[in-house]
Amino acid sequence: MLNGALTGIFWGAVILFLWWLGRRAQARPVSAVADWPEQVYSSYTEEFDLEIRARDLPALLDADGTAGESPSGDFERDIDRRREAYLAARAHGISRLVEFRPPKPPASVCLLIDLSGSMAKRLPEVLGEVRAISEWLTKHESNVAVYGFTTRGWRGGPVRKNWLADGSPEYPGRLCALVHIVVSDFGSPGGDDDWDALLRTDIxxxxxxGEALRWAADRLVQERTPNKMLVVLSDGAPVDDATLAANGNSFLFKDMVEAMSEIEKREHITPIGIGLDYRVSEFYPQSGLVEEGGSLLQAIIPFLDGTATGGTRTEG
Structure with a gap:
């Protein structure tokens, strides 16, 4: 009797495991090719890449037919709750920032936000704190921009469709369309409609x-302030399933490392990584870690006011 029960449990576990593998296979393609060490980073096409104001994202999603495609569940039900969390985090950030010193002399600060699907849960609080920081910096005469980066559609979108239609040539380079998002720009603060657009989980x-870092650095380097900081908020390594499946698992990672090397050589730009439940110290020479429930303010401000001595870490 006992043996029969154990056998039933065993086969039940096997079936459950096979079901789980099937779900993973549907959700994320497995890399079909090995890494090619000599491969030079490239994109299959840049035809569909965009640079866009955040307030124009809803119209883009409607035009692409992807509005409402949310990685976190029910899009319509989520939006009011997300806005409430964002407003609360912004108010809390404003009240806390009176405790901190602003950068001296004033700096040019670019805050670059990873807008990948895994950010859905914590993004409202991050946005609230980032807006509070950007307004605080502006009040104290620093020049601030807030940018974001994502892709158009999942798993390659229109780029992968073109690649398939062309016969799927080997090692095609980047197989997705990039979206570089301007929430607020240097000398041009964003409005409520720009910040509200980022609360949508369907973006x-x-x-x-790698390409997002270069794009942001190209804009930042044009500022005349000698002290320039590129602060990147991220919760994971670079990932685009279509690109990795066709080029090998290290393709995007290697380009990110190369982009960081290029930026470090650019005059007066200091790259800073803030990991959200994810250590970014292997990518960024200056980095901080914010664990769930921790304070983004406490992780970022020491780099802005010059008091950071290595990595910073905040926990809930």
Whole structure:
């Protein structure tokens, strides 16, 4: 009797495991090719890449037919709750920032946000704190921009469709379309409609960090302030399923490392990584870690006011 029960449990576990593998196979393609060490980073096409104001994202999603495709569940039910969490975090951030010193001399600060699907849960609080920081910096005469980066659609979107139609040539390079998002720009603060647009979970797709870093650095380097900081908020390594499946698992990672090397050589730009439940110290020479429930303010401000001595870490 006992043996029969154990046998039933065993086969039940096997079936459950096979079901789980099937679900994973549907959700994330397995890399079909090995890494090619000599491969030079490239994109299959840049035809569908965009640079866009955040307030224009809803119209883009409608035009692409992807509005409401949310990685976190019921899009309509979520939006009011997300806005409430964002407003509360912004108010809390404003009240806390009176405790901190602003950068001296004033700096040019670019805050770059990873808008991948895995950010859905914690993004409202992150946005609230980021807006509070950007307003605090502006009040104290620093020049601030807030940018975001994501992709158009899942698993390659229109780029992968073109690649398939062309016969799927080997090692095609980046197989997704990038979306570089301007929430607020240097000298041009964003409005409520820009910040509200980022509360939509249907904008959250995949993340190609290397190209986003270069794009943000190109804008930041044009500022005249000698002290320039590029602060990147991320919860994971670069991932685009279509790209990795066709080019090998390290393709995007290697380009991110190369982008960081390029930026470090650019005059007066200090790259800073803030990991959200994810250590980014292997990518960024200056980095902080915010664990769930921790304070983004306490992780970022020491780098802005010059009091950071290595990595920072905040916990809930």
């Amino acid at each position: 959250l797709r995949e993340n190609v960090d």
